[in-house]
Amino acid sequence: MSFVPRRSVLYMPGANERALEKAKTLPADALILDLEDSVAPDAKADGRKRVCEAVGAGGYGRRELTIRVNGIDTEWHADDLRAAAEAGRRRRPQGQLRGRGARHRARAGGAGAPDTTKIWAMVETPIAMLRAHEIAAASERLTVLVMGTNDLAKELHAEHVPGRAPLLGGLSLALLGARAAGKVILDGVYNDVKDLDGFTAECRQGREFGFDGKTLIHPGQIGPCNEVFAPSAAEVEHARKVIAAFEEAAAEGRGVVTVDGRMIENLHVDNARRILDVDAAIRAAGDGV
Numbered sequence: 450m451s452f453v454p455r456r457s458v459l460y461m462p463g464a465n466e467r468a469l470e471k472a473k474t475l476p477a478d479a480l481i482l483d484l485e486d487s488v489a490p491d492a493k494a495d496g497r498k499r500v501c502e503a504v505g506a507g508g509y510g511r512r513e514l515t516i517r518v519n520g521i522d523t524e525w526h527a528d529d530l531r532a533a534a535e536a537g538r539r540r541r542p543q544g545q546l547r548g549r550g551a552r553h554r555a556r557a558g559g560a561g562a563p564d565t566t567k568i569w570a571m572v573e574t575p576i577a578m579l580r581a582h583e584i585a586a587a588s589e590r591l592t593v594l595v596m597g598t599n600d601l602a603k604e605l606h607a608e609h610v611p612g613r614a615p616l617l618g619g620l621s622l623a624l625l626g627a628r629a630a631g632k633v634i635l636d637g638v639y640n641d642v643k644d645l646d647g648f649t650a651e652c653r654q655g656r657e658f659g660f661d662g663k664t665l666i667h668p669g670q671i672g673p674c675n676e677v678f679a680p681s682a683a684e685v686e687h688a689r690k691v692i693a694a695f696e697e698a699a700a701e702g703r704g705v706v707t708v709d710g711r712m713i714e715n716l717h718v719d720n721a722r723r724i725l726d727v728d729a730a731i732r733a734a735g736d737g738v
């Protein structure tokens with residue numbers, strides 16, 4: 450099965466030993482081991498060592514691992530890439546999430562990165578929104594775009610408000626770019642770790658937009674996020690109904706049918722099949738990660 454669930458993608462500070470250990474028990478689909486914003490300049494070298502040792506040592510089960518390296522315009526970038534590539538050779542992390550460099554340039558790959566290492570690119574500036582397709586299509590190794598909504602809000606001089614009206618244009622552009630290139634795209638983080646109602650509403654908004662999942666900053670956000678980004682039982686049942694009704698109609702030579710009063714054509718059947726694929730992949734992955 451080719452679909453990989455990426456409903457919940459948890460950042461953790463690379464210098465935080467406790468978080469790196471705790472992540473082994475959390476039901477997140479993927480983990481981003483951060484060497485960028487959450488690691489203070491004085492702790493960069495230590496964070497890099499910890500993250501690469503953790504990746505090499507393993508114990509993360511099926512969770513997809515990605516290392517977020519410092520931007521190309523920083524003194525840490527080259528060492529981060531080299532260390533991440535070495536950790537990849539030892540255990541093969543699934544990706545390297547590139548920092549500021551990737552969000553400004555439609556360039557993928559990097560010194561020291563083995564050819565098979567997948568790359569996730571942060572998109573978090575106005576120019577990255579405007580060039581999202583160029584970034585997403587830059588390399589086959591680039592598989593995932595990740596929204597950086599904190600940086601985007603900062604660069605836009607926008608405020609964080611419920612409903613995210615100031616960011617909707619950027620979110621849409623990034624989604625268009627990712628989908629036009631056939632790539633996965635993850636929504637940005639929700640900063641108020643105590644406000645689970647607001648968080649869940651933002652997950653729903655992200656899913657309605659078409660995001661594949663959401664990036665998270667706290668373990669308490671994983672459960673609600675997994676639920677919102679998985680097809681519900683009702684959606685799965687409806688998808689089965691759509692496929693069955695369309696197949697019956699097709700056998701009678703018809704290309705269009707109604708289900709619960711709504712028109713169903715080929716494209717709706719494609720979407721129904723996608724929902725069943727997502728559901729099957731999530732079930733196969735299981736919660737006991």
Ligand SMILES: CC(C)(COP(=O)(O)OP(=O)(O)OC[C@H]1O[C@@H](n2cnc3c(N)ncnc32)[C@H](O)[C@@H]1OP(=O)(O)O)[C@@H](O)C(=O)NCCC(=O)NCCSC(=O)C[C@H](O)C(=O)O
Nearest residue numbers: 460461462467468471483486487597598599600666667668
């Ligand atoms: C936000 C936090 C600083 C809150 O920390 P804290 O107040 O210590 O949380 P708790 O006391 O509620 O923690 C409870 C237990 O959970 C563990 N924990 C907390 N966060 C994580 C985590 N991210 N991963 C793994 N484990 C975590 C604690 O260790 C506690 O465990 P225990 O000891 O067993 O009780 C903190 O949550 C945090 O640091 N979050 C991640 C911050 C981060 O990585 N930021 C960078 C990425 S966000 C970003 O920059 C996106 C983008 O670039 C943009 O522009 O938008």
Ligand SMILES: [Mg+2]
Nearest residue numbers: 573597599600
């Ligand atoms: Mg950022």
